[in-house]
Amino acid sequence: xxxxxxxxxxxxxxxxxxxxxxxxxxxxxxxxxxxxxxxxxxxxxxxxxxxxxxxxxxxxxxxxxxxxxxxxxxxxxxxxxxxxxxxxxxxxxxxxxxxxxxxxxxxxxxxxxxxxxxxxxxxxxxxxxxxxxxxxxxxxxxxxxxxxxxxxxxxxxxxxxxxxxxxxxxxxxxxxxxxxxxxxxxxxxxxxxxxxxxxxxxxxxxxxxxxxxxxxxxxxxxxxxxxxxxxxxxxxxxxxxxxxxxxxxxx
Numbered sequence: 298x299x300x301x302x303x304x305x306x307x308x309x310x311x312x313x314x315x316x317x318x319x320x321x322x323x324x325x326x327x328x329x330x331x332x333x334x335x336x337x338x339x340x341x342x343x344x345x346x347x348x349x350x351x352x353x354x355x356x357x358x359x360x361x362x363x364x365x366x367x368x369x370x371x372x373x374x375x376x377x378x379x380x381x382x383x384x385x386x387x388x389x390x391x392x393x394x395x396x397x398x399x400x401x402x403x404x405x406x407x408x409x410x411x412x413x414x415x416x417x418x419x420x421x422x423x424x425x426x427x428x429x430x431x432x433x434x435x436x437x438x439x440x441x442x443x444x445x446x447x448x449x450x451x452x453x454x455x456x457x458x459x460x461x462x463x464x465x466x467x468x469x470x471x472x473x474x475x476x477x478x479x480x481x482x483x484x485x486x487x488x489x490x491x492x493x494x495x496x497x498x499x500x501x502x503x504x505x506x507x508x509x510x511x512x513x514x515x516x517x518x519x520x521x522x523x524x525x526x527x528x529x530x531x532x533x534x535x536x537x538x539x540x541x542x543x544x545x546x547x548x
Contacts, residue, residue, distance in 0.1 A: 312347035318434035322543030336450035345441035378415035402439040411546025424452035
């Protein structure tokens with residue numbers, strides 16, 4: 298896998314910061330709001346300027362048998378399933394182009410990037426993980442600075458990656474879900490901010506009446522939103538909807 302890992306480094310090298318970027322203090326609220334906490338998680342911050350790792354969670358030892366004090370980015374990349382590393386390379390290449398052509402490089406810090414792949418555990422087994430990345434700093438040219446990386450174990454939802462990318466908009470930016478790295482043959486799933494609020498409350502177990510009270514809208518409005526959401530996501534019920542939204546990093 299060494300050749301594939303070097304290829305991934307080359308993708309990042311073409312877009313990384315040419316200067317040291319200002320440090321970014323991670324607040325508790327910022328961190329917890331960014332994490333999809335549906336299973337065991339690990340996290341760290343990567344600085345693309347020199348590929349150094351910091352703010353490593355202690356869970357990397359419990360999950361992967363890696364030392365939080367000496368971990369490197371290559372240690373982490375070597376855990377990826379051999380059949381998934383090529384997708385990760387294509388995903389990172391796709392993202393650089395997508396932000397330049399569709400969103401704007403300056404909006405990188407306003408999105409949470411999400412896709413999934415299989416990772417080797419401490420016991421040697423490969424299981425499905427949800428990968429989330431939140432860019433924290435950019436240099437003056439838009440080069441990658443520091444990024445928060447969060448990996449959440451989700452093998453209770455499935456065992457095979459969906460090989461799709463989702464960009465969850467922050468600060469009022471639109472979200473792009475179900476993006477394909479190949480010619481984008483499928484129509485991305487798109488939810489309004491109100492629909493996303495309702496989905497998040499559904500995932501917490503609230504019924505339509507409770508959601509209506511919380512959002513100060515009519516219960517009939519919530520029910521109509523729920524119907525529209527299921528149609529958009531092509532889901533038969535809320536259980537399937539929640540699973541789909543977790544896989545896409547929305548909740």
